[in-house]
Amino acid sequence: MTALVPLEDCLAQALSGQGPVLSEVVPVTAARGGILAEPLVFPLDTPAQPEALRVGVAVAALDLAGASASLPIPLAHPIRVLSGDQLPPGADAVLPAVGLETLAGGLVAIQTVAPGEGVRRAGHDGRAGAPIAAAGAVMTNHVCHVATMAGLEVCHLRRPRVRVDLPDPRHQAFIEGFLTALGGKFVAEAPDLLLRPSDDAEPRLALAPGDTAWLEREGAMLVLSVPRRFDAVFAACVALAMPAMAALTGAKALTETRPLTRKIASGLGLSHLVLLTRQDDAWVPGPAGSVTLAALAAADACAILPPHSEGLPAGAMLAGIPLNFPLG
Template sequence: MTSLTPLGICLSPALDDLTPVPATWVETASAAGLVLAEDICLPHNLPSATEALRAGFAVAALDLVGASAGAPVPLADPVRVVPGGALPQGTDAILPEDGTDTASGLCEAIRPVSPGDGVRRTGHDGRTGDVIAPAGTKLTSRHILIAGKAGITRIATRQPRVAIAFDDPAQTAFARGWFAGLGACVVDGPADLTLRATTDHTPRLALAPAETAWLAPTGAGLLLTVPARFDGMVAACLGLALPVMARLTGAAPQTRTRPLARKLTSTVGLSELVLLSEQDGQWLPGPAGILALSDLATACAFAILPPDSEGMPAGASLSATPFDLPFG
């Protein structure tokens, strides 16, 4: 083990001076899956005017005090509204259709309503300056919905450029999809991070099963050489590329903590990748430092055991990162 470089020592030269990539402004509708470069804040109250939550007639509630079937209250110039419609000036509630009677030829209220019934007041959904999502957040469709409703048309994001040069088309497809899920822009030319299959099969990194992987600065970006086999390639992406992507985007990998369903053994001196599936609220671990396709098929999270670990007993708590959506 003494000839292998610890994972942290390999990462340090690459990460020490690495800063987030410059912000790129994109249309709000196209921003899902990207990482925010700056906070998204509400530019005004939502809703900006009091609006209806249900269909009916916009009324002033105090005008209907005492209304009943025996003592109906005529509605002068009744205004129909639909959900989402702004309330006219001077009204503060919605009287539903079943609260009216038109048998006399007039539209009359046959029951009262309270102020605010059936409406959403200005600012109920959010106030001016409220933070929708802080910088470093990976945008989801719900963020896009809120930003769109607030009238935000463009969003500042960070999109690191990643180039992938593998001979194996299956591994290329995996890497392209996984990095796109981190908010990267996969390119064919100059990149912030380039992945290339290694031509040197000599073990040099104390990360199992990625002993032939390496990460180093090169030119204007970083070069990650990955093992030829799929298991080493996946381990290199999780152990080396993910910290780089976190630094380039400003995002932080998410973690979930669960107890282990069974004992986990590991080798002192190596950082070891462990794939985890979930069973009855517990982590069901695969073998440390070994990655089989069957484990990859069922894994929902992963952890990298530190080199000083001798393993963990069943029931011990383990913090792990989601495999497919590490940034959430």
């Protein structure tokens, strides 16, 4: 039997010299799930002009100094505003209805107001040049929303071209969803990453589960051979496809470090995939090297124990990769 290749060695030979793919300009409305190639920043002060935070009359606060019920101050040209309206030039506050009275057919102020009161100042939500998201971050729903509200129309993404050719439609659909969350763009020709079924029945990779998975380079293309069992399919996605997509996008795996509620046992010589479930501020680990559909449905994160490990004791700190947002 041929000795199994450590996971780190497989990744090193496949990803050596691999740089991120070229960036492309994508409308913000179509960028959800993509990996940013350049930082996203506020193009202008947002809001660009002061806005009313409440209903009332736009005023210059210093003009109302000393105003009271016994000393009302007439408002020569009162401009009523609603919440969200831009303030007219010269106004720096919004006087609410309780501070107004009608006297001799005109509005008067019967209370003072401080400069900036009832107002969202220019740049309150974000100053021009302030960061929205860093390069390598995922364009999540809320980042897309912030970018749109800030007035951005396009962004620069790295979207590796991916092709998945698997005989099992369930595995095909699962992996396509997995790669979509990593910023992949599916193509029929010239992919950066091709996933195809593994034809090698002999174990090759020191990974549990997933010992018949393999990642290698064929010319300019990365090729991931995917096992036929679902648990090994998932292991191949986490251990091989995720690092490949990180290299192609320039992103990094996100981690959450928490203590273990119980020990994990694993054998020497193999990298073991472990599913993790959040419990308060800790991880509840599943069995090392085991993935079931029920366990995956309940899991929040996963980790790969290195081959030199013999497991971890209860209370040990473990960095888990979140399943919902693994890169960013």
